[in-house]
Each structure stands twice: as C-alpha cells, then as structure tokens.
Amino acid sequence: xxxTIRVRATSSGETTEVQALIQHPMDSGFVKDAKGEIIPPHxxxxxxxxxxxxxxxxxxxxxxxxxxPYVKFAFKGAKKGDELKISWVDNKGATDxxxxxxx
Amino acid sequence: MKLRSAIYLASAAFALAVLTxxxxxxxxxxxxxxxxxxxxxxxxxxxxxxxKVKLEDFVNGPYSMNEDLHRQWQEKEQFPPYEFSLEMGxxxxxxxxxxxxxxxxxxxxxxxxxxxxxPYFDEKEGKVITLELALNRCREANGEPPYSYVKDEMAxxxxxxxxxxxxxxxxxxxxxxxxxLAAYENGKEYFYTRRGQLNFSCATCxxxxxxxxxxxxxxxxxxxIVNAMPIYRSEWSGMGTTSRRFTTCNSQIRGVPLxxxxxxxxxxxxxxxxxxxxxxxxxxxxxx
Numbered sequence: 001x002x003x004t005i006r007v008r009a010t011s012s013g014e015t016t017e018v019q020a021l022i023q024h025p026m027d028s029g030f031v032k033d034a035k036g037e038i039i040p041p042h043x044x045x046x047x048x049x050x051x052x053x054x055x056x057x058x059x060x061x062x063x064x065x066x067x068x069p070y071v072k073f074a075f076k077g078a079k080k081g082d083e084l085k086i087s088w089v090d091n092k093g094a095t096d097x098x099x100x101x102x103x
Numbered sequence: 104m105k106l107r108s109a110i111y112l113a114s115a116a117f118a119l120a121v122l123t124x125x126x127x128x129x130x131x132x133x134x135x136x137x138x139x140x141x142x143x144x145x146x147x148x149x150x151x152x153x154x155k156v157k158l159e160d161f162v163n164g165p166y167s168m169n170e171d172l173h174r175q176w177q178e179k180e181q182f183p184p185y186e187f188s189l190e191m192g193x194x195x196x197x198x199x200x201x202x203x204x205x206x207x208x209x210x211x212x213x214x215x216x217x218x219x220x221x222p223y224f225d226e227k228e229g230k231v232i233t234l235e236l237a238l239n240r241c242r243e244a245n246g247e248p249p250y251s252y253v254k255d256e257m258a259x260x261x262x263x264x265x266x267x268x269x270x271x272x273x274x275x276x277x278x279x280x281x282x283x284l285a286a287y288e289n290g291k292e293y294f295y296t297r298r299g300q301l302n303f304s305c306a307t308c309x310x311x312x313x314x315x316x317x318x319x320x321x322x323x324x325x326x327x328i329v330n331a332m333p334i335y336r337s338e339w340s341g342m343g344t345t346s347r348r349f350t351t352c353n354s355q356i357r358g359v360p361l362x363x364x365x366x367x368x369x370x371x372x373x374x375x376x377x378x379x380x381x382x383x384x385x386x387x388x389x390x391x
Contacts, residue, residue: 006186048322067340081284 007100009084016078016102018049018057019088020071028063043091049069050085051078078102128214136288138277138377145378149326153314162322162330162385168314172321176389185335185387186260188342192263195256200245206260209241218261218268222373223276224283231286231369234261235344252363253350258333258342258387265333265386271329273384275377290374293367294325299358305371308352319389327379330374331388338391345372 004023009016021064022044029041041063049057056075080102087097111356147162153168160167166176170318196214199205207213211220221234238260239249250256277283297304308317309325315324320338332345343351349371353360 006182008182019182019185021182021184064335068187070182071183 003050003098004071004096005088006085007084007086007098009078009100009102011078011080013022015073015076016076016084018084020049020073022047022069022071022088024088026063026065026067026069030063040078041091044069044088045091048086049073051075051082056084067072067099115270136284138284141291142378142380144383146326147312148310149324158365158385161324162327162379162382164328164331164388164390165314165321167259168324169321172391179389182335183335183387184389185333185342188259188333188335189262189266189387191256192259192261192266195260196263200242200247202245204245204252206238206241209237209244214264215267216271218265219271219274222369222376224278224286224373226278226280229282230278230366231290231373233345233364233369233372234264235346236364253346253347254339254341254343258344258347261333261344262342262387269386270383270385272381273327273376273379275373275380277377282387286370287374287377289367290370290372292372293371299353299356301356301358303356305352322355323390324337325375325378327382328381329359329375330379331385332367333386334388334390336390344388 006021007018008020009018011017024044025042026044027039027042029038029051030057033037033039043065044061047059047061048055049059057071057073059071082102083099083101085097085099087096089095106213146158146239150156150158156167163176165174166173196206207215211217216236221237224230225232235252235257236355239252242249250260274346277287294305297307306325308322309328313322313324332348333342334348335342339347344363346368349368350360350363
C-alpha cells in the first residue's frame with residue numbers, strides 16, 4: 001500500500017520549509033453514521049518530524065483536527081539532500097513512517 | 104388642428120409598429136433553439152459582468168471571484184487535497200477487470216485526455232452520455248458491479264481522467280439530430296427553472312450572483328463550472344462528482360433531488376458543458 005504520508009521539504013539555504021499531507025479519517029468520536037450509530041474515535045495522537053535523530057516538530061493531535069490533515073512549518077539547520085523522518089501514531093495504535101529527502 | 108391630429112396619428116402608427124416589432128422579435132428567438140448564439144451570449148454575460156477576470160480563469164470558480172481566496176488556493180494547490188484520490192484513480196484505471204480488459208478498452212484514446220469530449224450525445228440511444236455513466240457502463244459490460252455516482256471510486260476515476268485532460272478546451276458537440284437539440288433545450292430549461300422551497304434555479308446562484316456570498320461561501324460562476332469536476336470540497340471533507348454537485352445543490356435549495364444520472368441531470372450537464380466550450384479542463388479541483 002502506498003504511504004499515507006506525503007511530504008515536501010525544500011531548503012532555501014538557512015531554513016527548510018516542510019509541508020505534509022496525511023491520509024487519515026480523523027474521526028472525532030462524536031459523529032453518528034447513517035444508521036445513527038456513533039463512529040468510534042479514530043485519530044492521530046502524535047505526529048513527529050525527525051531530523052538527524054532529533055525531533056524538530058511534534059504535534060499532539062486530537063479529534064478536533066480535520067480529516068486528511070495538512071501541516072506546514074519551517075526549521076533551521078538542515079541541508080539539501082539530508083533526510084527527514086516523519087511518523088504518526090493514532091489512538092488505535094496504528095502507525096506509519098516515511099522519510100523524505102530535503103530538496 | 105390638422106397638423107396636430109396628423110402628428111397624433113403618425114405617432115400612434117409608429118407606436119403600433121414598434122409594438123408589433125417588439126412582439127414578433129423575441130418570440131421568434133425563443134422558438135428557435137440556437138446553441139451557438141446561446142453559448143456566445145452566455146460567455147458574453149460573464150465576461151461583461153467580470154471584465155477583470157481572464158476567460159480561462161472562470162474554470163477556477165470562486166477563486167476567480169475573490170483575491171483573498173485566490174491566494175489561499177494558490178498555496179493549497181502546492182499540496183492539493185485531491186492528491187490521494189487522484190492516485191487512487193490512477194491505480195484503479197490501470198488495474199484490469201477480472202476478465203482481463205480494462206477501462207482503457209472502453210474509451211477512445213485509452214481514456215487518456217478525453218474528458219473534454221464528455222458528455223456527448225449518443226445518436227444510437229438518443230440520449231446524453233456523461234463520463235460517469237460511461238464509466239459505470241464500462242464496468243457493467245465487463246461484469247463488474249457499478250460504483251456509486253457521487254463520490255469515492257467514481258470521483259477518483261473521473262479525477263484521474265480529468266487530470267490527464269487538463270488544459271484541453273471543453274469540446275462538446277451537438278450533432279444534427281432533433282433529439283440532441285431537445286436534450287440541450289431540456290437541460291437549459293432545467294437550469295433556469297426555479298424549484299424547491301427556496302424557489303431558486305441553478306441560475307439564481309450561478310448566473311445572477313456569482314462572486315456573492317451565500318453565508319461563508321462564495322458562489323462560482325456557471326461558466327466553466329463543470330470544467331473543474333470532480334472536486335474536493337472541504338465542506339464534504341472528500342471528493343464529489345458532478346452528480347454529487349447537482350444533487351446537493353438541489354437539496355440545499357430545499358428541493359427534492361433527482362437520482363444521479365437521471366435524464367434531466369444528464370441534459371443539464373450537456374447544456375452547461377456546451378456553453379463552457381473552449382474553456383480549459385481544470386479538474387480535479389479543490390473548493391472550500
């Protein structure tokens with residue numbers, strides 16, 4: 001299966017701009033389906049971006065974040081060609097990881 | 104005295120002449136279905152109403168109407184929300200059916216870059232065939248169950264087909280067949296007919312008020328509105344097809360929607376696509 005994470009990281013010399021799109025239902029647990037039954041909560045709890053063994057960005061998410069969430073941030077100190085590791089864990093224990101080369 | 108009555112008479116005669124002229128002219132135009140003139144007038148209406156918007160920009164819907172939205176959209180397009188669906192569509196399109204055939208066998212040019220020719224009028228059947236309908240017929244002809252017309256798989260497939268046709272001008276033809284003209288006319292009538300508890304026609308929002316707000320939404324112009332289909336709508340938090348757009352539009356005006364791909368919807372799509380001829384395909388699109 002294709003990765004659930006799309007990442008684009010571009011360096012402009014000093015800072016690296018990172019954009020990511022993650023495929024996830026992000027069910028809050030407060031919504032009912034067509035039959036009137038509650039859709040159980042299913043959302044990403046933690047999203048981390050790792051560079052050179054260090055966390056450069058961590059997001060603690062909950063059910064209030066939209067489906068297929070999008071993140072954008074920038075950090076200093078990375079070079080072109082370096083690798084960025086992205087991973088998430090959801091409340092059901094599922095996880096996905098990918099790496100992206102900084103362009 | 105004589106002069107006065109003469110003037111009186113002359114002006115009365117003139118008024119009568121104008122009256123008869125006025126009463127014959129429009130009814131003549133209304134009796135005759137003239138798609139070429141319709142399309143020209145339709146386009147002119149929008150280009151006159153929005154002189155600053157470039158013609159090919161109308162396909163970007165509300166983003167062509169509002170600068171703030173346009174900036175947000177440009178940012179969004181770097182990482183478009185329809186990407187997952189597009190990828191899924193590409194995968195589905197290339198995967199063969201159980202009988203070994205694939206979607207490519209059902210379409211001219213293997214289904215690549217043909218979006219601009221849909222919907223078309225099928226002279227054998229005497230009806231309008233939309234892309235969504237053609238896709239499901241393709242599935243059924245190959246022993247596969249049809250997909251729902253409104254979202255998910257159908258949206259993914261049409262997204263991929265639209266993507267391969269991006270930039271190609273919409274090219275809908277009306278063959279020389281009275282049934283084709285009748286379908287066009289019926290679609291036009293549906294578009295301009297008021298319905299629902301709110302008594303809105305399609306044109307109320309998309310001809311009369313594009314660029315205006317309906318609550319937080321900015322209304323898209325009808326010109327080129329089908330060129331961006333299917334769309335990822337943040338409001339739906341998912342993809343939707345042309346069928347989905349038509350049915351939800353009908354419910355939003357508190358009307359009772361028809362079933363997707365009913366004759367009327369196919370005819371509306373035919374009409375709307377025809378009057379958008381020449382504008383580029385921009386689907387899949389992303390809308391707020």
